[in-house]
Amino acid sequence: MGIKVVPRYGKSFKDKLYLPAIAGGMKTTFKHFVKNFKDIDNLKTMAYPEVQPTDLNERYRGVHRLTKHENNTEKCVACFMCATACPADCIFIEAEERFDGYDEKRPKEFKIDLLECVFCGYCVEACPCDAIRMDTGIFSFTSSKREDFVLDKKALMANERSKDLNNG
Incomplete structure (x- = not known):
């Protein structure tokens, strides 16, 4: 050798x-x-936060939101695909039976811990119903309490798609 x-x-x-x-x-x-x-x-x-970024495109991954049917009920069928795909294990779902004729079940509880989330977007890709998205355009989320970073179903459904990203 x-x-x-x-x-x-x-x-x-x-x-x-x-x-x-x-x-x-x-x-x-x-x-x-x-x-x-x-x-x-x-x-x-730029003088952030007074001046907000304007270069966000439609592929930007911001804070999550749950999409809704026309009658404002959640599209999520509690299939646990998003929680399974999540590498940070920050999505918590508890399912319940659904009686409104859309699907068999829905999430009784749906929580995302933003402090554990790595914003990879795997949950969006894994969802078969297009029920979860990351197109809110919210990129700064501040609070003085840890509990405020755990978004529940009500908060996730209240998040709307960003108007800036809508034009893309």
Whole structure:
């Protein structure tokens, strides 16, 4: 067997100090600082939350919503496909029998924990009834209590599709 010897670089005292690399990095940072300081109007920043993003397209995944039939009942049939597909295990469903003639069952309880959600969209892809979507356009969700980040069925059905994303 042939053994290949690979030479190791950085053995000199100058390389071990890392000072030239640090100086090079500081030089690049200082060049950007001077350039941005001279032309402040050309900076690519926005004053969030006063200025909201306008570049959201229809594929943007925001906070979830449950879709409804024409009579405002949920389309969800409590098949548990979304909860099964969820890698974060943040969807909790409790089913009950349905007597309104649409389907056999519906969710008695449907909760999504937004603090555990990774917003991957697998729940939307897995849903056979197109009952769950992530097209609300809500991208910032703040609160001071953890309980506010757990959205129940009522809150999910109250979320509407974003008007900005409707034009896409």
